[in-house]
Amino acid sequence: xxxxxxxxxxxxxxxxxxxxxxxxxxxxxxxxxxxxxxxxxxxxxxxxxxxxxxxxxxxxxxxxxxxxxxxxxxxxxxxxxxxxxxxxxxxxxxxxxxxxxxxxxxxxxxxxxxxxxxxxxxxxxxxxxxxxxxxxxxxxxxxxxxxxxxxxxxxxxxxxxxxxxxxxxxxxxxxxxxxxxxxxxxxxxxxxxxxxxxxxxxxxxxxxxxxxxxxxxxxxxxxxxxxxxxxxxxxxxxxxxxxxxxxxxxxxxxxxxxxxxxxxxxxxxxxxxxxxxxxxxxxxxxxxxxxxxxxxxxxxxxxxxxxxxxxxxxxxxxxxxxxxxxxxxxxxxxxxxxxxxxxxxxxxxxxxxxxxxxxxxxxxxxxxxxxxxxxxxxxxxxxxxxxxxxxxxxxxxxxxxxxxxxxxxxxxxxxxxxxxxxxxxxxxxxxxxxxxxxxxxxxxxxxxxxxxxxxxxxxxxxxxxxxxxxxxxxxxxxxxxxxxxxxxxxxxxxxxxxxxxxxxxxxxxxxxxxxxxxxxxxxxxxxxxxxxxxxxxxxxxxxxxxxxxxxxxxxxxxxx
Amino acid sequence: xxxxxxxxxxxxxxxxxxxxxxxxxxxxxxxxxxxxxxxxxxxxxxxxxxxxxxxxxxxxxxxxxxxxxxxxxxxxxxxxxxxxxxxxxxxxxxxxxxxxxxxxxxxxxxxxxxxxxxxxxxxxxxxxxxxxxxxxxxxxxxxxxxxxxxxxxxxxxxxxxxxxxxxxxxxxxxxxxxxxxxxxxxxxxxxxxxxxxxxxxxxxxxxxxxxxxxxxxxx
Numbered sequence: 001x002x003x004x005x006x007x008x009x010x011x012x013x014x015x016x017x018x019x020x021x022x023x024x025x026x027x028x029x030x031x032x033x034x035x036x037x038x039x040x041x042x043x044x045x046x047x048x049x050x051x052x053x054x055x056x057x058x059x060x061x062x063x064x065x066x067x068x069x070x071x072x073x074x075x076x077x078x079x080x081x082x083x084x085x086x087x088x089x090x091x092x093x094x095x096x097x098x099x100x101x102x103x104x105x106x107x108x109x110x111x112x113x114x115x116x117x118x119x120x121x122x123x124x125x126x127x128x129x130x131x132x133x134x135x136x137x138x139x140x141x142x143x144x145x146x147x148x149x150x151x152x153x154x155x156x157x158x159x160x161x162x163x164x165x166x167x168x169x170x171x172x173x174x175x176x177x178x179x180x181x182x183x184x185x186x187x188x189x190x191x192x193x194x195x196x197x198x199x200x201x202x203x204x205x206x207x208x209x210x211x212x213x214x215x216x217x218x219x220x221x222x223x224x225x226x227x228x229x230x231x232x233x234x235x236x237x238x239x240x241x242x243x244x245x246x247x248x249x250x251x252x253x254x255x256x257x258x259x260x261x262x263x264x265x266x267x268x269x270x271x272x273x274x275x276x277x278x279x280x281x282x283x284x285x286x287x288x289x290x291x292x293x294x295x296x297x298x299x300x301x302x303x304x305x306x307x308x309x310x311x312x313x314x315x316x317x318x319x320x321x322x323x324x325x326x327x328x329x330x331x332x333x334x335x336x337x338x339x340x341x342x343x344x345x346x347x348x349x350x351x352x353x354x355x356x357x358x359x360x361x362x363x364x365x366x367x368x369x370x371x372x373x374x375x376x377x378x379x380x381x382x383x384x385x386x387x388x389x390x391x392x393x394x395x396x397x398x399x400x401x402x403x404x405x406x407x408x409x410x411x412x413x414x415x416x417x418x419x420x421x422x423x424x425x426x427x428x429x430x431x432x433x434x435x436x437x438x439x440x441x442x443x444x445x446x447x448x449x450x451x452x453x454x455x456x457x458x459x460x461x462x463x464x465x466x467x468x469x470x471x472x473x474x475x476x477x478x479x480x481x482x483x484x485x486x487x488x489x490x491x492x493x494x495x496x497x498x499x500x501x502x503x504x505x506x507x508x509x510x511x512x513x514x515x516x517x518x519x520x521x522x523x524x525x526x527x528x529x530x531x532x533x534x535x536x537x538x539x540x541x542x543x544x545x546x547x548x549x550x551x552x553x554x555x556x557x558x559x560x
Numbered sequence: 561x562x563x564x565x566x567x568x569x570x571x572x573x574x575x576x577x578x579x580x581x582x583x584x585x586x587x588x589x590x591x592x593x594x595x596x597x598x599x600x601x602x603x604x605x606x607x608x609x610x611x612x613x614x615x616x617x618x619x620x621x622x623x624x625x626x627x628x629x630x631x632x633x634x635x636x637x638x639x640x641x642x643x644x645x646x647x648x649x650x651x652x653x654x655x656x657x658x659x660x661x662x663x664x665x666x667x668x669x670x671x672x673x674x675x676x677x678x679x680x681x682x683x684x685x686x687x688x689x690x691x692x693x694x695x696x697x698x699x700x701x702x703x704x705x706x707x708x709x710x711x712x713x714x715x716x717x718x719x720x721x722x723x724x725x726x727x728x729x730x731x732x733x734x735x736x737x738x739x740x741x742x743x744x745x746x747x748x749x750x751x752x753x754x755x756x757x758x759x760x761x762x763x764x765x766x767x768x769x770x771x772x773x774x775x776x777x778x779x
Contacts, residue, residue, distance in 0.1 A: 051749070051760070058632075058747035062639040181767025221762040346772065351765035388756075388777045391742070398680045398738070400619040407621060407755055409777040 014110025016524035017295035018237030023548035025250035034257040037106035042238040046228025091439040100447035101488035112236040120534035136424035140510035153541035161205030183384040204355035207235035223352035264309035298493040298525030327424040329531040331490035337466035338415030339475035356383030382416030418462035494528035512547040599634035612741040614676040627748035652733020687734035752779040
């Protein structure tokens with residue numbers, strides 16, 4: 001076999017790419033995983049050992065950082081501690097036809113290193129939503145199609161959570177849940193009583209393991225996951241999917257490999273391989289394989305398709321339906337409520353738990369008696385905590401007594417942020433901006449999307465409903481907030497190469513297979529037909545494992 | 561193959577070259593104005609330590625001087641503050657001894673602990689009034705601009721990018737000093753491990769951990 005010929009090519013090494021590489025290599029396929037950025041080695045390249053005081057700005061942001069990262073600075077991600085996990089914005093610009101905040105990680109592991117780790121299953125409420133209310137196109141799969149693959153992904157990735165028995169949020173194959181603190185437990189039982197079992201504060205289901213698993217050490221409650229975990233306690237490519245892929249002896253990992261296009265063969269109507277630019281040397285290389293998995297992160301996966309087979313389809317591989325680049329989604333958030341909890345002065349919290357409470361969707365579901373002026377819904381993430389006293393007083397706020405008072409914990413408080421579904425609007429799209437080039441002379445993406453009436457109406461409920469709940473469970477001084485959402489801030493880019501029931505309405509079929517080239521599979525966020533309101537990464541894991549299973553079976557049958 | 565071997569194998573496959581440059585380190589070496597550089601002179605670091613220690617003095621637990629907050633503050637002023645704030649800070653600091661002289665007939669470093677407390681408490685009150693006024697001014701100006709720009713389609717982009725340095729009303733010297741003293745102290749090794757309780761690797765979670773009045777908070 002020539003050294004540029006493989007059985008399979010995986011583009012991207014994040015959550016989806018890592019899963020594709022694991023599954024393909026375990027099924028015996030010689031696989032090359034192409035990653036556009038540098039390598040990040042497990043433990044060695046993490047920042048977990050360093051304490052806050054070892055950073056010159058104690059983890060903060062400098063003016064130079066703000067100048068270098070004009071996008072990252074718009075929200076919390078810009079910080080001194082894990083700056084090298086975020087994309088170099090000067091090298092890789094993009095165009096904002098409308099404001100779009102794009103938080104990217106271009107390195108081995110991608111955003112699996114910095115992700116929020118909340119892991120929820122979609123339910124049939126989600127898979128049937130498009131069909132029922134007419135927005136977007138129908139999902140070509142239902143919960144029963146993906147449920148076994150959710151189990152499969154959960155069992156390997158290690159998802160801790162409680163089996164809550166709720167129809168809107170199906171239970172999975174979980175590790176033991178993390179614990180609620182004493183205040184959360186009381187609030188949860190009061191909420192259940194107040195709402196007759198219709199609403200729930202449940203323990204957040206998170207990709208942090210709570211017992212040793214596949215050679216990884218269970219969570220040590222440091223809550224500094226996004227610096228990289230020396231214990232491998234949270235799911236990442238490095239901790240979970242790369243080791244077994246490497247262990248097969250079938251994997252070649254090639255960092256600094258920017259895939260510029262998929263090479264399409266008109267005669268066979270299949271892809272032959274990919275062309276790359278080496279990001280360090282600017283040399284062009286080609287790699288060939290029987291099957292290609294595109295897992296470059298939602299919008300970049302679509303970018304690869306848009307740049308491929310343009311001699312056959314002007315708008316790129318997979319564009320025959322006219323849907324490539326369209327139906328872009330995210331989750332809208334930064335809205336919610338909080339308040340002060342009285343009492344519990346004799347209780348405190350030991351350990352820093354890397355998850356919180358979750359409130360499953362309760363609007364527009366069975367049992368919701370209110371008339372809503374929007375479709376779909378939202379969930380909440382939050383927590384009760386006992387923070388430090390802020391030191392804010394009218395009287396003397398300097399000196400020794402004041403300092404000593406500040407060394408003690410303050411009141412308990414509770415706060416929640418809502419995450420809402422964004423409908424798949426055809427006109428919310430990305431496209432190639434051929435006039436603007438990146439460091440390697442490649443055209444960049446232009447972002448042209450916005451939230452609309454449905455989301456704006458939902459946002460009112462997203463704060464008001466939580467205010468009502470907190471009032472009812474006895475929280476004091478309840479406040480609401482809306483800190484404004486801009487598209488992309490959820491860091492849950494979805495859509496632009498959606499799955500569908502027909503080649504006329506979608507880019508991918510029910511196996512994540514490109515209608516226009518059946519040996520090309522797109523299994524990351526690009527493939528999503530709708531977004532639901534839950535964190536999407538677990539669904540990418542399940543879709544990826546499912547698609548690999550199908551692809552390898554098809555290969556064996558000689559169908560690819 | 562166990563996991564450790566697997567990881568070593570990955571390292572071999574990619575050749576072990578890592579280019580993860582800490583970009584922010586480059587960021588910190590930017591040339592600052594001469595005035596700001598004076599903050600790094602030992603006399604100013606000493607004065608900042610004394611002032612910070614008046615805000616957070618040593619009690620039964622260490623204070624700001626123990627945490628060498630005076631060395632942290634110039635780094636932050638140089639790298640993280642706008643030129644308008646830098647100027648205000650340098651000017652404010654330069655008047656400390658004058659004011660002390662006028663009020664107590666001696667330099668700040670020579671004041672008794674009681675006099676120091678009196679000194680910073682008065683500055684704290686002045687600073688609070690000043691900040692309140694600044695907020696009102698900014699609000700009024702924003703209103704002005706909103707009226708002017710009502711038809712502008714570019715509002716979103718303006719929100720995304722902070723207004724120009726030169727447009728800013730400076731913060732009060734003492735407000736910056738106090739904030740940096742608090743940040744510097746509570747993120748220092750001394751502050752986190754000796755004033756607060758710090759457990760780097762808790763190893764477990766207890767959401768009903770016993771607490772009695774006087775126990776210190778966890779960092």
